[in-house]
Amino acid sequence: MLEEKRSFKPFGLDWKICLGFMVIIIFAAFVGALPTDFAGTFALMLSIGIVFDEIGERIPFWNSYIGGGIVLAFLGTAALVYFNILPEKYVGAINVIMDDIDFLTLFIVILITGSILALDRKLMIKSFVGYIPAILGGLAGAFLLGCLTGLLFGINPAEVALKYVLPIMGGGNGAGAVPLSQIYEQVTGLPKEGYYSFAIAVLTIANIFAIITAAILKKIGEVKTSLTGDGKTLIRNSAELAKEDEKVKTSMKDLGAALFTALGFYALGTLFGKYLLPTIGGVAIHSFAYMIIFVAIAAALGIIPAPVRAGAKKLQSFFTSNIILIIMVGVGVSTDLGELMAAITPANVVIALAIVIGAILGSAIVGYFVGFYPVDAAITAGLCMANRGGSGDLAVLGAADRMGLIAYAQLSSRLGGGIVLVIGSILFGFLM
Known part of the structure; x- marks a missing residue:
């Protein structure tokens, strides 16, 4: 019997549900309807992160030697800002969360x-x-x-x-x-x-x-x-030394x-x-x-x-x-x-x-x-x-x-x- 193909679940969700939420959130951001409060900004940040993470984990060589999805989320977002693709008001909202609120x-x-x-x-x-x-x-x-x-x-x-x-x-x-x-x-x-x-x-x-x-x-x-x-842990032979793995x-x-x-x-x-x-x-x-x-x-x-x-x-x-x-x-x-x-x-x-x-x-x-x-x-x-x-x-x-x-x-x-x-x-x- 052929092994059942593993389902694609970005961020733990069925891909159709996840894609639906991301389309809604990103579209709302680009028409300016998404609030710049904590919830709205988090939603946009997570949507951008999921997209780059899923791509980065599937690019050969990049996923093994450059850092995979996490690194692409970092560099990809920087590119969105540099090329003025991410709307300015959401750039400001993200900076508030990272700098002023200091999440x-x-x-x-x-x-x-x-x-x-x-x-x-x-x-x-x-x-x-x-x-x-x-x-x-x-x-x-x-x-x-x-x-x-x-x-x-x-x-x-x-x-x-x-x-x-x-x-x-x-x-x-x-x-x-x-x-x-x-x-x-x-x-x-x-x-x-x-x-x-x-x-x-x-x-x-x-x-x-x-x-x-x-x-x-x-x-x-x-x-x-x-x-x-x-x-x-950093210590060699730590398994032999540890006694608290309860x-x-x-x-x-x-x-x-x-x-x-x-x-x-x-x-x-x-x-x-x-x-x-x-x-x-x-x-x-x-x-x-x-x-x-x-x-x-x-x-x-x-x-x-x-x-x-x-x-x-x-x-x-x-x-x-x-x-x-x-x-x-x-x-x-x-x-x-x-x-x-x-x-x-x-x-x-x-x-x-x-x-x-x-x-x-x-x-x-x-x-x-x-x-x-x-x-x-x-x-x-x-x-x-x-x-x-x-x-x-x-x-x-x-x-x-x-x-x-x-x-x-x-x-x-x-x-x-x-x-x-x-x-x-x-x-x-x-x-x-």
């Missing part, structure tokens, strides 16, 4: 809480202890390979370090390129605008390479399974408790990051970094009940499986393809790629020696340093199918980015 923060808060609380406590403690060395390994690799490659184009190592490596490895735009440009102005007396415009351009190029190489690393892990784990039943109340727990930890992190202890030794500590630390402490002490921990894991799974498309569309709207294309020169492209590869190699090698899987260490401690911060982390982890490692990715962007700011303040004064 991205809620997404990351849910993922951080779920990914940490889902970890076995012994594995969590062991992995966090070894993570800073893996970050430093990625930084060292990026500096070394980036500066060596710069010599091929006649660019001295000091210029490569200051103008290429620091902004690429600095934790994104708001936490990296912006404060680096301010430090540059304070130390050198030169206008920060000149430094920032170049920094954000090379960072955008590196972000694309980080996403592509994340998909390649995923493929390497599938071929050579000994180099990677289950996508939830099945816990969860109710709707547990999901609600998990949501409030995540929001409570976020409030605690912002309290410390913005009021009680915003800096340590002169280094600014991001609220997400504090949040990760406090969630990890609570998980290590076992003070979060098992049903709530299981609820946090389910909540995280729902967001990563369904809401990620909304996030990628939102990130695409804020991505300027014109700015990216203007920065594409042979030197910028090759040096940015070399920095990304250096971050991969450095974090993978050091990660291996501290007991991590090299592929997962390279993705989190390496690529999540060389991207555009929070949105870049999600794109990289999405392309690599490693959303369970979001807490480590945020440590790279936040704590790692703080380390880069310290290095930058020293190098600007020493090399300029």
